[in-house]
Amino acid sequence: MFDSVFGIHERALELRSQRMEILSRNIANADTPNFKARDLDFSKVLSETKDSQAIQATHAGHIGGSGLSRTADMVYTIPFNSSVDGNTVELSVEQAKYGRAAAEYQTTLRFLEGGMSAVRKALRGE
Amino acid sequence: MSINNIFGIAGSALNAQMVRMNATASNLANADTVASSAEEAFRAKRPVFQALLSEQQTNQGSQYVGGVKVAALLEDQTAPGQIYDPSNPKADANGIIYLSNVNEVSEMVDMMASARSYQNNVEVINTARELMMRTLDLTKV
Numbered sequence: 001m002f003d004s005v006f007g008i009h010e011r012a013l014e015l016r017s018q019r020m021e022i023l024s025r026n027i028a029n030a031d032t033p034n035f036k037a038r039d040l041d042f043s044k045v046l047s048e049t050k051d052s053q054a055i056q057a058t059h060a061g062h063i064g065g066s067g068l069s070r071t072a073d074m075v076y077t078i079p080f081n082s083s084v085d086g087n088t089v090e091l092s093v094e095q096a097k098y099g100r101a102a103a104e105y106q107t108t109l110r111f112l113e114g115g116m117s118a119v120r121k122a123l124r125g126e
Numbered sequence: 127m128s129i130n131n132i133f134g135i136a137g138s139a140l141n142a143q144m145v146r147m148n149a150t151a152s153n154l155a156n157a158d159t160v161a162s163s164a165e166e167a168f169r170a171k172r173p174v175f176q177a178l179l180s181e182q183q184t185n186q187g188s189q190y191v192g193g194v195k196v197a198a199l200l201e202d203q204t205a206p207g208q209i210y211d212p213s214n215p216k217a218d219a220n221g222i223i224y225l226s227n228v229n230e231v232s233e234m235v236d237m238m239a240s241a242r243s244y245q246n247n248v249e250v251i252n253t254a255r256e257l258m259m260r261t262l263d264l265t266k267v
Contacts, residue, residue: 013261014128017128017129017257018128020128020129020132020254020257021128021129021131021132021135021192022192024131024132024135024136024192024250024254025135025177025192025193027136027139027246027247027250028135028136028138028139028192028193028194028247028250029139029175029177029192029193029194030139030243030246031142031143031146031175031194031239031240031243032175032176032177032194033174033175035177091243091246095246095249098250098253099253102253102256102257105257106257106260109257109260109261109264112264113264116264
């Protein structure tokens with residue numbers, strides 16, 4: 001019954017936290033030689049997740065799939081400037097991306113909060 | 127959960143940067159040591175970072191793929207400086223003492239870069255923690 005309350009935001013929150021993980025990897029490896037910065041093509045992955053039906057759990061013992069194969073959907077970012085040690089992480093760019101990803105995560109949270117307060121209101125009969 | 131992984135990944139980076147800062151501290155502390163031969167002279171230590179790209183590469187017990195670890199601590203191969211100083215008790219038969227090959231200026235720059243990277247990762251952890259707390263707040267009535 002409550003499946004439609006959160007809509008796409010439930011999956012979006014999962015994706016957004018995964019993207020933040022990938023960006024944190026880039027920042028952690030800012031000084032690692034030959035490390036290639038990666039990112040998630042968010043809109044592409046989200047549309048795939050939306051279109052394809054996730055594996056259905058037809059038995060209580062089944063474990064649901066996350067619907068995202070992370071290594072397959074990651075893309076390498078192209079740096080503005082190349083560096084001598086082969087590292088393609090540009091710290092300022094990654095910081096900006098991480099900050100924006102955090103804001104987007106909060107946006108999704110806000111939508112979820114809205115859905116929850118709607119359900120709460122309906123239950124209370126306000 | 128991904129947010130938990132962020133703590134591990136950024137934590138591994140904090141650890142690696144701390145090793146780098148320790149190496150810098152050791153290099154600076156030994157900048158003025160002298161030796162009797164070129165082989166004995168102090169050589170600057172340089173940590174080599176490596177990304178943890180698969181489960182096999184991670185250290186025992188840590189599962190944080192995508193983090194960073196110190197793969198090796200190599201010695202700077204620059205030739206140490208020599209000074210003619212027969213009065214020094216460390217001087218060899220020709221009256222020459224061998225200095226360390228530490229370049230104080232580049233060590234200071236390296237220390238600043240390391241500190242900056244450390245701060246970046248602390249900031250990553252702060253943001254992740256804040257988002258985690260906000261997610262927990264969803265359950266508040």
